[in-house]
Structures are given as structure tokens and as C-alpha cells.
Amino acid sequence: MRMIRTDLAMEAHACWKESAGETSELKGVIARDETLRGFPLTRVEIVDNEGAEALQKPQGTYLTLDVSRCQGPEGLQEAAGAVAELLEPLLPEEGPTLVAGLGNPAMTPDALGPRCMDHLLITRHLKNVLPQLRETAALSGGVLGTTGLEAAEWVQGVAEHMKPAAVIVVDALAARSLDRLCQSIQISDTGLVPGSGVGNHRMALNRETLGVPVVSVGVPTVVSLETIIHDLTGDCGYLPQKGFFLTPDAIDEKIKKLSKMIAYGINLALQPGLTVTDLDALLV
Numbered sequence: 001m002r003m004i005r006t007d008l009a010m011e012a013h014a015c016w017k018e019s020a021g022e023t024s025e026l027k028g029v030i031a032r033d034e035t036l037r038g039f040p041l042t043r044v045e046i047v048d049n050e051g052a053e054a055l056q057k058p059q060g061t062y063l064t065l066d067v068s069r070c071q072g073p074e075g076l077q078e079a080a081g082a083v084a085e086l087l088e089p090l091l092p093e094e095g096p097t098l099v100a101g102l103g104n105p106a107m108t109p110d111a112l113g114p115r116c117m118d119h120l121l122i123t124r125h126l127k128n129v130l131p132q133l134r135e136t137a138a139l140s141g142g143v144l145g146t147t148g149l150e151a152a153e154w155v156q157g158v159a160e161h162m163k164p165a166a167v168i169v170v171d172a173l174a175a176r177s178l179d180r181l182c183q184s185i186q187i188s189d190t191g192l193v194p195g196s197g198v199g200n201h202r203m204a205l206n207r208e209t210l211g212v213p214v215v216s217v218g219v220p221t222v223v224s225l226e227t228i229i230h231d232l233t234g235d236c237g238y239l240p241q242k243g244f245f246l247t248p249d250a251i252d253e254k255i256k257k258l259s260k261m262i263a264y265g266i267n268l269a270l271q272p273g274l275t276v277t278d279l280d281a282l283l284v
Contacts, residue, residue: 005224007173008186009044009062012055015176026054037082040066058206060190061090067261068183076261077276083185083217083265087168088272090189090215095165096124096135097270100155100205102171102194104143109221109247112255112262113170114140119263121271121282124162134270137162151194152203159210166213168266169205174245175220176227181247182254185219185262192216217266219258222247 006012013031020026028051034041044062046052052059063086070079091097099120101113117138123130124137141147141154159167169192175181191206191214206214222245248254267279274282 005174005226006176007218008064008175008180008184008220009046009055009057009188010042010064011176011180012057013044016054026051028052029055036065036085037078039069039079039082058190060188063187065185065187066183067185070261076257079261080264080268080276083187083262084268086187087215087265087269090187090213091269092165092213094134096137096162097166097168098159098162098164099136099138099168099170099266100151101138101140102151102169104146105140108251108255110172112172112219112221112259115255115259116170116263119260119283121267121279132273136270150203152205152209155205156210159212164212166215167205167210168215168217170217170262172222173218173220175223178223180220181223182219182221182251182258185217185258188216189213190216192218217262219262221251221255
């Protein structure tokens with residue numbers, strides 16, 4: 001069965017059901033809809049190899065938060081709190097954390113990871129002054145085309161030196177639906193493969209390659225033309241392997257808003273004793 005390209009597990013599951021028939025149940029996958037702080041949440045758990053093969057995703061938990069209704073500072077605060085609540089159970093209770101912002105800062109649809117680093121509370125260098133804060137370090141190393149280094153290489157190199165208890169990676173994703181662009185946040189405990197959503201698979205960032213839990217946080221910022229063709233014609237027969245990708249208008253403002261939302265969610269998950277007001281004061 002040909003899967004339309006998407007990084008979102010909830011879309012992969014919906015696409016499978018669409019192709020197999022709405023009444024069909026996919027063994028090895030548990031999916032359910034919930035609500036968190038007023039935001040729609042879809043939880044997809046891939047529990048065995050059959051489910052992983054069907055959805056073309058690694059086994060693990062995928063949480064997709066719909067933030068399309070987030071408006072104003074209060075909405076951003078609630079969304080950041082929801083992100084924190086989803087992250088906390090996936091992270092070790094203590095120990096230093098490395099946050100990696102993947103992507104090309106010079107290309108706005110791919111700049112989510114690097115922009116997110118601008119709003120993180122970095123504390124590793126303050127461990128002797130503020131021992132009550134969890135050690136957090138961050139880096140953004142650009143992309144292969146501008147550095148000659150795979151993201152997995154520089155993240156792995158820093159992780160070997162720092163020896164974090166966990167790694168959080170933030171990256172832009174690809175979606176199947178136009179309605180999902182810059183409207184959803186996917187959090188997963190499986191790590192990620194940079195560029196997989198646009199057919200440019202790189203080295204994986206996961207527990208196997210880094211030796212510690214890897215939690216990925218991403219937002220779909222592009223959709224491939226092939227999915228638009230499919231939605232207009234309903235034809236899954238021929239879909240080009242490579243092609244054009246579309247991104248929404250006002251992408252600069254959306255990336256700015258989402259990068260702060262995700263960064264604040266990470267901050268709140270790692271520093272549960274702080275509030276959004278505290279972060280605003282500390283990150284001036």
C-alpha cells in the first residue's frame with residue numbers, strides 16, 4: 001500500500017484507514033483522540049512491527065497537539081503548558097538535558113529548530129550558582145549543505161562529551177494536509193530522521209545512535225505537491241517521488257510564534273518550578 005508522504009503519525013494512520021476502509025482496524029496501532037487544556041490531542045501508539053511497517057514509522061508514542069485555536073499571550077501560555085505536560089512523562093526525572101535545534105536558519109520553513117534555541121533557558125553553565133535548576137544545554141549546527149556535517153554527527157559528538165540524561169530535538173516536519181501546516185505540534189519518544197518528510201533521509205537521531213532517550217518535537221511547515229494532487233483527484237496511482245513543496249503565507253510570523261511556544265514548553269518541562277512569567281523575565 002503506497003503511503004502519501006507525511007511526518008505525522010496521526011496522518012499516516014488516517015491515510016491507512018482511508019485506503020483500507022474506515023471500518024478496518026490496524027493491528028499493532030492504538031489511536032485515540034483526547035483534549036488537553038482545551039486543545040485537541042491525538043495519541044498514536046505503535047506497539048509492534050506490524051504497525052510500524054504499515055505506518056512506516058518506528059515503534060513508539062506519537063502525540064499531536066492541535067494549536068490552531070491558540071490566540072494571544074494567554075493562548076501561547078496555555079499551549080506551552082500543554083507541550084510541557086506532554087514532554088514531562090517522556091523525559092527522565094533528573095539529569096542534564098541537551099536540546100538540539102535542527103534545520104536551516106536561512107530558510108524560514110526549515111528554521112523552527114534554530115529559532116527555538118533563541119527562547120530556551122540555558123542553565124548548564126550556572127550549575128554551581130543555581131543548583132536548583134536542571135542543567136540544560138542547547139545547540140544548532142546548521143545543515144549538511146552548509147557545514148558538511150550530518151546533524152546526527154554533531155549532536156552525537158556533543159552528547160558524548162556532555163553525557164546528557166536525554167536529548168530533545170526540534171525540527172520542521174512535512175504534513176499530508178494543508179490544514180495541518182503550522183497548526184499542529186508532534187511530540188514523540190522515537191527520535192527522528194532529519195529530512196525524511198521531504199524525501200531527504202539523513203542519519204537517525206534516536207536511542208540507538210545517541211545511547212540515551214531522544215524526544216522529538218516538530219511542526220509541519222510544508223506539504224508536498226503530490227498530496228495536493230491526491231486530494232484534488234483522489235488518484236493514488238502515480239505520485240512523483242520528488243517534487244515541489246508548499247508552505248503557508250505569513251510563515252515568518254508563524255515560525256516566530258511556534259518556536260517560542262515550543263521553547264517555553266521545553267523550559268517548563270525541564271524547570272517545573274518556573275512559570276511563563278518567570279521565563280519572560282529571565283529571557284529578556
